[in-house]
Amino acid sequence: MARIVVVGLGSMGLGMARVLVGAGHEVFGQDISAERLDAFLASGGKAVPDNRADAAPDVIVCVVLNAQQTEEVLFDPESGWAGHMAPGSVIVSCATVPPGFACEMEDRATRAGLLYLDAPISGGAAKAAKGALSVMASGSEAAFAKAAGVLDAVAETVHNLGPKAGMGSAMKSVNQLLAGVHIAAMGEALALAVSQNLDLRQVVEVVSASAGTSWMFENRAPHVLDGDYTPRSSVSIWPKDLGIVSDIAGGAGLPVPMARAALEQFKAAAMAGDAQADDAAVTRVYARAAGLSLPGEG
Amino acid sequence: MARIVVVGLGSMGLGMARVLVGAGHEVFGQDISAERLDAFLASGGKAVPDNRADAAPDVIVCVVLNAQQTEEVLFDPESGWAGHMAPGSVIVSCATVPPGFACEMEDRATRAGLLYLDAPISGGAAKAAKGALSVMASGSEAAFAKAAGVLDAVAETVHNLGPKAGMGSAMKSVNQLLAGVHIAAMGEALALAVSQNLDLRQVVEVVSASAGTSWMFENRAPHVLDGDYTPRSSVSIWPKDLGIVSDIAGGAGLPVPMARAALEQFKAAAMAGDAQADDAAVTRVYARAAGLSLPGEG
Secondary structure (H helix, E strand, O other), rough: OOOOEOOOOOOHHHHHHHHHHHHHEEEEEEOOOHHHHHHHHHHOOOOOOOOOOHHHOOOOEEEOHHHHHHHHHHHOOOOOOOOOOOOOEEEOOOOOHHHHHHHHHHHHHHHOOEEEOOOEEEEEHHHHHOOOOEEEEOOOHHHHHHHHHHHHEEEEEEEEEEOOOOOOHHHHHHHHHHHHHHHHHHHHHHHHHHHHOOHHHHHHHHHHHOOOOOOHEEEEEEHOOOOOOOOOOOOOOOHHHHHHHHHHHHOOOOOOOOOOOOHHHHHHHHHHHOOOOOHHHHHHHHHHOOOOOOOOOO | OEEEEEEEOOHHHHHHHHHHHHHHEEEEEEEOOOOHHHHOOOOOOOOOOOHHHHOOOEEEEOOOHHHHHHHHHOOOOOOOOOHHOOOEEEEOOOOOOOHHHHHHHHHHHOOOOOOEEEOEEEEEHHHHHHHHHEEEEEEHHHHHHHHHHHHHEEEEEEEEOOOOOOOHHHHHHHHHHHHHHHHHHHHHHHHHHOOOOOHHHHHHHHHHHHOOOOOOHHHHHHHHOOOOOOOOOOOOHHHHHHHHHHHHHHHHHOOOOHHHHHHHHHHHHHHHOOEEEEEEEEHHHHHHOOOOOOOOOO
């Protein structure tokens, strides 16, 4: 049984924290939202003690939104966890961040006597709740070993991508490039189908059985069919994640026109007021542009 | 047993023609390439008789490249088949064409006393050879009925998309939008992975099991891994098919930035000399731009 702090109790972090409780660990949850923390406390979790040193965590699992929040959680001079962790304990960092940032965090952790695992996650809230995530991880053997109990509990598959931080985040960016492009393409294709007077349910059925299908098409197109944009994963993720793709590609001199076209569509969706809607709402950007009517609207 | 003429004995048409022979039909093959025709004759097919009226086909299956070739095959004043078909026989048109063109062909066929099935196909050469294609078909009940023997033989799934030509072609365009975008995204993602020093085999393994996967990624990425650009489906398909997407979307006032970005990448691949290479060669456009080395090259 390990002592674990999970920072960030959104749909992914909350599921992971609950799975860790279920696996018999002592789990402290932390979130800026009192509501989210209460949800975790109601399912057997603990709040972080006033004196952080009392938590004495073996593992910090950091499931926040981005690089800036990750840095604050770990190394803020006042609130950062690094100062309260025993030497040899491990940071498991799950946010999607630039590979270079992950390397920098690993360096700082090493200088503080801590282990660091670059460990972006994939699979969505439903898999997080079942302990069935995919983890794209890189880091030292010692970091993998120290994090093994956590990884066993939260993941169905752990991809070991190498002995240094950065490779996990690079793999996640490759995945996000594809995932983001596929969602935007799904929206574009459904809008084209509406413009050609095709029956959308039949389109989803035919495409799902054809060479044009993708994991994202099969997962997100039903949201459009149902006119249900309750956020499972929100539009706001994509300007951030595709921004990272664009930045690291730019640093390598690689043009990424597909990722950039998708980025523009998600930005347009956010600017139109759908930042917190399900990312399938990118379809509305197309529908508005061409005056098309989607299911459940107009 | 029907008398069938298959026009266009490329990788799709040849497979379909052979399957029809295997199903016991009398099948006449036609192609501008003597080599392709010989391949068909060697597998039990017949050549079109000098006097076309002697073929007296119940069905013409037209598996040519585009709208222009389709129109010539059917309605050319000298060589078109329409003048040699008995009233009530059926044209099964499989090329990817604009929906409006399919409607026009149906009108002309109707005026000539013929039936017309708008019947684009999907599945590739391997499925064509096994009689396991998907057909996205629309047309009159009478056209479906007259074509039933052919459809039974060549297809695993026949999607009936409505009683008028045009819907089949519209569905095909929606599928091609997705398929083309997914291939370009595959190339972009693999190039990004190379630029980040990821192991490409591991990338294909991880992505194939993650939310970033697509049918095209899983089908085409191995060609890049193997450095094998032997054409199963060539780059040259995509400027044509994504051009149709762009045209019909434009006609509906719908911006299609994803399709247009992919179109540009395939045009760049064709201009760089890869028009007849496998469409996975779009990855080379990215690699060249960033000076990256792909498997089997450099």
